[in-house]
Amino acid sequence: MALSSNLGYPRIGSQRQWKKAIEQYWAGKLEEAELHAQLKEIRLSHLRKQQAAGIDLIPVNDFSYYDQVLDTSAMLGIVPPRFSYEGGKVSTKLYYEIARGSNDQPASEMTKWFNTNYHYIVPEFNNITPQLTHNAPLAAYREAKQELGIEGKPVILGLFSFVKLAKGYAKHEQGAWVEKLLPLYYQVLQELQAEGVQWVQFDEPALVTAFSEQDMVQVRRIYEALAEAAPNVKVILQTYFESVERYSELIHLPIAALGLDGVHGWQGNIEQLLAHGVPANKLVAIGLVDGRNIWRAELEESYTKLEQLQKLVTADRLIIQPSCSLLHVPVSVQYEDKLPQVIKDVLAFADEKLTEVVQLTNKLNGQAESWEQAVQAGKQAYAAFNALEQRNYKDKLQQSIDKLLQQGLTRAASFAERYPLQVNKLQLPLLPTTTIGSFPQTKEVRAARSRWRKGEWTSEQYDAFVAEEIDRWIAYQEQLGLDVLVHGEFERTDMVEFFGEKLGGFCFTANGWVQSYGSRCVKPPVIYGDVTYEAPMTVKETVYAQSRTKRPVKGMLTGPITIMNWSFVRQDLSRETIAYQLAFALKQEVEALEKSGISIIQVDEPAVREGLPLKQDEQKPYLDFSIRAFRLTTCGVQNETQIHTHMCYCDFSDMISSIRDMDADVISIETSRSHGELIANFEQQTYDLGIGLGVYDIHSPRVPAVAEMESLIERALRVLEPGLFWINPDCGLKTRQEPETLAALKNMIEATAAVRQKLAQAASK
Ligand SMILES: CN1c2c(nc(N)[nH]c2=O)NC[C@@H]1CNc1ccc(C(=O)N[C@@H](CCC(=O)N[C@@H](CCC(=O)N[C@@H](CCC(=O)O)C(=O)O)C(=O)O)C(=O)O)cc1
Ligand SMILES: N[C@@H](CCS)C(=O)O
Ligand SMILES: [Zn+2]
Numbered sequence: 001m002a003l004s005s006n007l008g009y010p011r012i013g014s015q016r017q018w019k020k021a022i023e024q025y026w027a028g029k030l031e032e033a034e035l036h037a038q039l040k041e042i043r044l045s046h047l048r049k050q051q052a053a054g055i056d057l058i059p060v061n062d063f064s065y066y067d068q069v070l071d072t073s074a075m076l077g078i079v080p081p082r083f084s085y086e087g088g089k090v091s092t093k094l095y096y097e098i099a100r101g102s103n104d105q106p107a108s109e110m111t112k113w114f115n116t117n118y119h120y121i122v123p124e125f126n127n128i129t130p131q132l133t134h135n136a137p138l139a140a141y142r143e144a145k146q147e148l149g150i151e152g153k154p155v156i157l158g159l160f161s162f163v164k165l166a167k168g169y170a171k172h173e174q175g176a177w178v179e180k181l182l183p184l185y186y187q188v189l190q191e192l193q194a195e196g197v198q199w200v201q202f203d204e205p206a207l208v209t210a211f212s213e214q215d216m217v218q219v220r221r222i223y224e225a226l227a228e229a230a231p232n233v234k235v236i237l238q239t240y241f242e243s244v245e246r247y248s249e250l251i252h253l254p255i256a257a258l259g260l261d262g263v264h265g266w267q268g269n270i271e272q273l274l275a276h277g278v279p280a281n282k283l284v285a286i287g288l289v290d291g292r293n294i295w296r297a298e299l300e301e302s303y304t305k306l307e308q309l310q311k312l313v314t315a316d317r318l319i320i321q322p323s324c325s326l327l328h329v330p331v332s333v334q335y336e337d338k339l340p341q342v343i344k345d346v347l348a349f350a351d352e353k354l355t356e357v358v359q360l361t362n363k364l365n366g367q368a369e370s371w372e373q374a375v376q377a378g379k380q381a382y383a384a385f386n387a388l389e390q391r392n393y394k395d396k397l398q399q400s401i402d403k404l405l406q407q408g409l410t411r412a413a414s415f416a417e418r419y420p421l422q423v424n425k426l427q428l429p430l431l432p433t434t435t436i437g438s439f440p441q442t443k444e445v446r447a448a449r450s451r452w453r454k455g456e457w458t459s460e461q462y463d464a465f466v467a468e469e470i471d472r473w474i475a476y477q478e479q480l481g482l483d484v485l486v487h488g489e490f491e492r493t494d495m496v497e498f499f500g501e502k503l504g505g506f507c508f509t510a511n512g513w514v515q516s517y518g519s520r521c522v523k524p525p526v527i528y529g530d531v532t533y534e535a536p537m538t539v540k541e542t543v544y545a546q547s548r549t550k551r552p553v554k555g556m557l558t559g560p561i562t563i564m565n566w567s568f569v570r571q572d573l574s575r576e577t578i579a580y581q582l583a584f585a586l587k588q589e590v591e592a593l594e595k596s597g598i599s600i601i602q603v604d605e606p607a608v609r610e611g612l613p614l615k616q617d618e619q620k621p622y623l624d625f626s627i628r629a630f631r632l633t634t635c636g637v638q639n640e641t642q643i644h645t646h647m648c649y650c651d652f653s654d655m656i657s658s659i660r661d662m663d664a665d666v667i668s669i670e671t672s673r674s675h676g677e678l679i680a681n682f683e684q685q686t687y688d689l690g691i692g693l694g695v696y697d698i699h700s701p702r703v704p705a706v707a708e709m710e711s712l713i714e715r716a717l718r719v720l721e722p723g724l725f726w727i728n729p730d731c732g733l734k735t736r737q738e739p740e741t742l743a744a745l746k747n748m749i750e751a752t753a754a755v756r757q758k759l760a761q762a763a764s765k
Helices: 017-026 032-053 068-075 092-100 136-148 159-165 171-195 213-229 266-276 299-310 350-364 371-386 394-406 415-426 443-453 459-480 497-502 539-547 560-565 575-595 616-634 653-661 677-684 706-717 738-764
Strands: 110-112 119-121 153-157 199-203 234-238 257-261 283-289 318-322 504-507 514-517 520-522 526-532 554-558 600-604 642-647 666-669 690-693
Touching: 017 032, 017 092, 032 092, 032 136, 032 350, 068 092, 068 119, 068 153, 068 159, 136 153, 136 171, 153 171, 159 171, 159 213, 171 213, 213 234, 234 283, 257 266, 257 318, 266 299, 283 299, 283 350, 299 318, 299 350, 299 371, 318 350, 350 371, 394 526, 394 575, 394 616, 443 459, 459 539, 459 738, 497 554, 526 575, 539 575, 554 575, 560 575, 560 616, 575 600, 575 616, 600 616, 616 653, 653 677, 677 706, 706 738
Parallel strands: 153 199, 199 234, 234 257, 257 283, 283 318, 554 600, 600 642, 642 666, 666 690
Antiparallel strands: 110 119, 504 526, 514 520
16 A cells, blocks of 8 residues: 655644744743643644544654754754853753844854745854754654654654755865764664654755765765664655655665655656666655645646556555645645635645645555545636636737847946946945845734734825834934935835735735744745736835935835745746746836836845755756846836845855846845855955945844944955945844844944944055
């Protein structure tokens, strides 16, 4: 019999109970014991749901208090030495300090989990002697068994991927780190075997990215040692997000099953399976239900894949599962009561995806009673959905887009010619100071929006509230002495959701939350149809803010690639086509802002790097169309209009030249959480456009000292041209509280003044 399995369940809870409990604990409103009790209840309810859905292999240890990579570091005693820690189990307080910073110590770096909008906490290996602090998978297994009688499948971040994701060691030390940590993994697995655990899932997503012969030696070493540690445990070596590299070698490791993504990378995986076969003693765990998108599975299509696989592996050697952890999709469609039925009928979130996994498994096992009905229902749903008018504007839109693409997408003048014109028009000083766009989305701001949405406030009341917030923050910015101001984004729920709500072709879930980092969640909009520009989206608030000050106010838009990458997108058009549709709509907004007298327009593209395909041969085409989409959005403005962009929380070192090709007059990039590592890249490659490297981490409540920022600025000015350098925080300030925001900005301005003075002194010598 084939088995059904799940790789991980969303931890946030159907009503974001998880987020709320954790944030209450942080705010000192929930005792630690109560936090543990509430999170345990959430965890158990998720196990019950998966049991009720009929999943055979239910994951345990996929739950987390913040992030699964941080959990692994905590289990292995990898605590940065700047925090006080004397060994043993990492306390809840310390765990959160590593993630969020303490009063006097910066947090660990946070970066994107492969090509997703989920952020993990980067393990820091410098000066660490690892130790097994507790066996977390064992505790999770025991809990599921004792409380619910569930024979869970512990999920463990594989040692190879864990080391690859960490920092604080030289490349040649990678093998030594594998050796240092292997005994701890060995012990974890031995203890699981002693407990009678049958299946263990080792997540090794790094195996879908290119890895060397030397890496393969380490992978072999790890899985041979683990097989020796626990010969009775059936190890699933799990990959996802793309087709696996070196299938022919991995399949011969001493593992029970190889887990492959059967959606993203199906082609690459099936080609390797066909070319190399599957040894008779191995199982294939195949991810046929898309864990990265929210569309209902087309069951017959997925089943065709199973038929192909059955030519290589008998059904009893197949495990059917989602393509990756369901962490990346919302919990359940059942809470969506506002969506048009025709759209709701083609959606599947985590719970519905589990049903699809079970339907496919049952069909394979010859238990097909409800199969035909499910297939027919799906076909009818898609037929109605495809007939929607908004899904059928694409040809007309493409004609307009093609015309623009053929025009070449270049600004009227080169950067060297237009930048002095802009500086002159805007009267900018040396090292202009600015922020990234958002100011604190306080409880009051959220509550105001909630009242308006519920109809308790009229639109006039809500608009007046937003205007007051803009007034207050324009005044603060003037008092602080910032050079380029922003309106603060108070009217926006989220930088992507807000635009989606105003463009045609999008629809919105009421409760489709997905974890982005820590307790922060996003509600990705759904691009279900062709994207159309309906009316100005940001002009009212931007023009209002500009009317309150003589200093320039930057217009603030989210770029086409970021809107696309942070939305759930339709599957019948290429991402390139969707990106151009978005760019074409945003171009109209850029022009509306410019016509209204706004002289600086920022088009944020923080998600460009995150969306970079994991396979090298797909990267250039992606970057090419991303650059074209950005230029399509921005290239039509006057020479005097300054275009900014912003990027954050990714490693941009490998795409500096693509960033250059976007031809934005100024880019602000997050740098400080990685302690200035990006700066070093500019020693190797020049950047000759305007640039601001973030001078302080905005994800921590900690207020950085003037001297700290001064030294970051000076470090940057050793490699970047002062005449092109801007001063700004790492990212938007929406997640911060007001007092710390004002205090940090005050210090940033003081640091800038000090550096300006030193530059002036140096120039006068
Ligand atoms: C900049 N980043 C972003 C990413 N992705 C995005 N889609 N958006 C981003 O800004 N990725 C990379 C980075 C870092 N990631 C994030 C992700 C999420 C947040 C964040 O602050 N999230 C908020 C939720 C934001 C939101 O939509 N808020 C709604 C209110 C929703 C709500 O909770 N309502 C309450 C009622 C309100 C009340 O009465 O008080 C409820 O329903 O119970 C809004 O503003 O209207 C979060 O809190 O998780 C930041 C960076
Ligand atoms: N303008 C946005 C960018 C975040 S990446 C903000 O300031 O929040
Ligand atoms: Zn940002």
